[in-house]
Amino acid sequence: MTIGVPKEIKKEEYRVALTPSGARELKRSGHTVLVETGAGRGSGFSDEEYLDADADIVDREVLFEKSELIVKVKEPLPPEYDLLREGQALFTFLHLAPNRELTELLLRRRVTALGYETLQKDGTLPLLSPMSEIAGRMAPLLGSYYLQRFRGGRGVLSTGATGVRPAKALILGAGVVGMNAARISHGLRMDTVVVNRGLERLQRIDWTFPGTVKTLPLTAEVTADEIRDADIVVGAVLIPGGRTPVLVTEEMVKTMREGSVIIDVSVDQGGCVETSRPTTHDDPVYEVHGVIHYAVANMPGAYPRTSTLALTNATLPYIRTLADRGVERAVREDEALRTALNTYRGEVVHRALSEAMGIALGGIEGDA
Numbered sequence: 001m002t003i004g005v006p007k008e009i010k011k012e013e014y015r016v017a018l019t020p021s022g023a024r025e026l027k028r029s030g031h032t033v034l035v036e037t038g039a040g041r042g043s044g045f046s047d048e049e050y051l052d053a054d055a056d057i058v059d060r061e062v063l064f065e066k067s068e069l070i071v072k073v074k075e076p077l078p079p080e081y082d083l084l085r086e087g088q089a090l091f092t093f094l095h096l097a098p099n100r101e102l103t104e105l106l107l108r109r110r111v112t113a114l115g116y117e118t119l120q121k122d123g124t125l126p127l128l129s130p131m132s133e134i135a136g137r138m139a140p141l142l143g144s145y146y147l148q149r150f151r152g153g154r155g156v157l158s159t160g161a162t163g164v165r166p167a168k169a170l171i172l173g174a175g176v177v178g179m180n181a182a183r184i185s186h187g188l189r190m191d192t193v194v195v196n197r198g199l200e201r202l203q204r205i206d207w208t209f210p211g212t213v214k215t216l217p218l219t220a221e222v223t224a225d226e227i228r229d230a231d232i233v234v235g236a237v238l239i240p241g242g243r244t245p246v247l248v249t250e251e252m253v254k255t256m257r258e259g260s261v262i263i264d265v266s267v268d269q270g271g272c273v274e275t276s277r278p279t280t281h282d283d284p285v286y287e288v289h290g291v292i293h294y295a296v297a298n299m300p301g302a303y304p305r306t307s308t309l310a311l312t313n314a315t316l317p318y319i320r321t322l323a324d325r326g327v328e329r330a331v332r333e334d335e336a337l338r339t340a341l342n343t344y345r346g347e348v349v350h351r352a353l354s355e356a357m358g359i360a361l362g363g364i365e366g367d368a
Contacts, residue, residue, distance in 0.1 A: 001323040002032040004067025006060060007039040010074045012281030014042025014304035015311065017071040017092070018319070022312045024053035031323045032056065034063045043308040064088075069327065071319055073311065074298055075102060086110045089327040091319065093117055093131075094342055095297075097243040097356040098270040106343045112327055116315065117269075118241040118350060119340035125240060127318070127340075129176050130310035132265075134300040136180025136236065139263040140169055140188060143232030146261045146285060146292050153292060154259035156231050159189050166190045170226050172218065172247055172272060173236035174201035177265050181234045182213055193226055223247055228255045235264035235272040241342065242352035243270040250274045250289075258290035267295040332364065 003026060005018045016039050018026075023033045033055040037047060047057045064070065064083035072092035076084060081102075084090070086109050094115035096103045106113045116127035125132075140158070147167060149155035160166030169185040171178045174196035185192045186209050194205050195218040202215040216222050227233060227248065233256075237244050244266040253262070253275050264276040271277070275288040278297045285294050300307040318337060322330045331337050331344070342350045347362025354361040 001326070002034060002066055002068050003319065003323060004063040004070045005033065005035045005039055005055075006063055006070065006072060006080075007036040008042075008073050009077055009079060010298060010301075013074055013298050013301045015073045015298075015301050015308045016040045016043050016045065016304075017073050017311070017315070019043075019308060019312045020045055020049040020053040020055070022316045022319075023050055023055040025316060026320065026323060027054045029320060029324060034058050034067055036060050036063050040308075043304040045308075069319075069322055071315070073301075075099065081105050084109050084111055088112070089322065090114065091116070091315070091322065091340075093268075095268045096342055096353055097241065100357060103343070103348070103353070103357060103359075107346050107348070110346045111343060112331070112341070112345070113343040114322075114331075114337065114340040115241065115342050115350075116340070117238075118342060118352075119318070119336055120240065121336040121339075125176070125238075126336075127311075127314050128238075130314050131300045131307065132176035132238075133180050134303060134307055134310065135265050136177035136234075137184050138299055138302070139177070139181045139234045139236070139265055140185040140190065140232060142294055143167075143169065143234070143261045143263050144188065146294060147231060147259070149259075151292075152259060152285075152287065153261060154231060154257060158185075158232070167231035168193065168229060169232045169234065170195070170230035171234045171236055172223070173238070173266075174198075174205055174215075175236060175238060177236035177238070178234070179205065179208070181236055181265075182209065185232070186213055190232075193230075195222055195226065218247070220247075224252050224255070227252050228257075230256065231260050233260070233262045233273075235262065235266045235276070237266050237272045238269065239352060241350045241356075243356045244272045246272060246274050248273040248275075253291055254289045256289070256291050259292070261292045261294065264293065264295045265299065268297040271295060338364075
């Protein structure tokens with residue numbers, strides 16, 4: 001199979017979907033790997049390293065024209081739409097639920113689109129988890145940075161000082177993002193509160209940080225009470241393939257103290273804060289009702305070397321399966337890859353996406 005690795009064009013996105021080592025592994029399995037000129041530069045991988053791995057360096061048009069499987073990091077952007085062609089397969093972070101334009105394009109072009117963020121195995125999200133881990137660990141650090149007065153924050157040092165209370169971090173969700181956000185905020189000695197709908201994950205927080213991280217059930221009343229005196233709020237909620245529910249209303253934001261900070265990690269699926277809107281690394285924050293909002297949709301892209309290595313470690317086995325078996329056979333035989341499938345032969349085939357879009361749910365021929 002011919003596998004294409006284009007250069008990411010999202011603003012300030014420096015990750016690449018495949019390392020030279022990953023390219024070498026695919027070549028050893030007999031596949032052709034096309035890498036766009038300069039695709040790995042932002043992550044510290046030169047074209048020469050890909051050539052040493054026996055990949056081919058080509059321009060963007062040739063890559064999209066010849067590739068049967070396109071492997072990316074982020075969803076295609078409008079300048080890439082015309083490059084996608086019928087019968088092609090796309091494997092990337094799709095986040096289609098809030099993006100009707102891209103969803104409809106994939107349906108019109110009959111692109112087989114598989115999303116890293118919806119692939120499930122044994123009840124986990126193995127391709128989303130590495131990026132969620134990084135974003136979760138980033139969130140309290142970013143919140144601490146923007147608490148600085150000269151950045152518009154309250155001027156509260158997150159760690160506190162002798163005789164002075166630390167900042168309070170409220171984390172909405174106890175999945176991979178929430179757990180890692182709690183780990184870092186706890187490590188910074190912040191007053192950390194985690195809220196979640198399921199008790200099992202709250203129990204895991206209690207076991208991991210006995211007596212030092214407060215856990216509460218996620219209800220509108222609890223959120224409204226806890227958010228009033230929170231210095232940092234981390235939105236860490238996910239519905240695989242679906243739109244993130246709004247947990248923090250604008251009225252709740254109005255009750256927050258001036259100069260507090262919201263880090264909405266879930267913004268790439270629509271966001272869990274009513275006042276959130278996607279931002280970019282070069283213009284990451286804005287203010288609503290005196291509250292700083294950070295809502296960068298590709299947070300791990302700020303640390304591309306770490307993120308690229310972690311992502312390739314997770315995705316490479318699935319890329320190899322798609323290439324070795326062929327996409328058609330792979331999505332029928334591999335249960336995990338089936339869960340990653342969002343669009344197929346002009347139909348939406350992921351239930352959460354179907355519900356979010358109001359588009360009829362299709363199926364795969366030959367389903368058992």
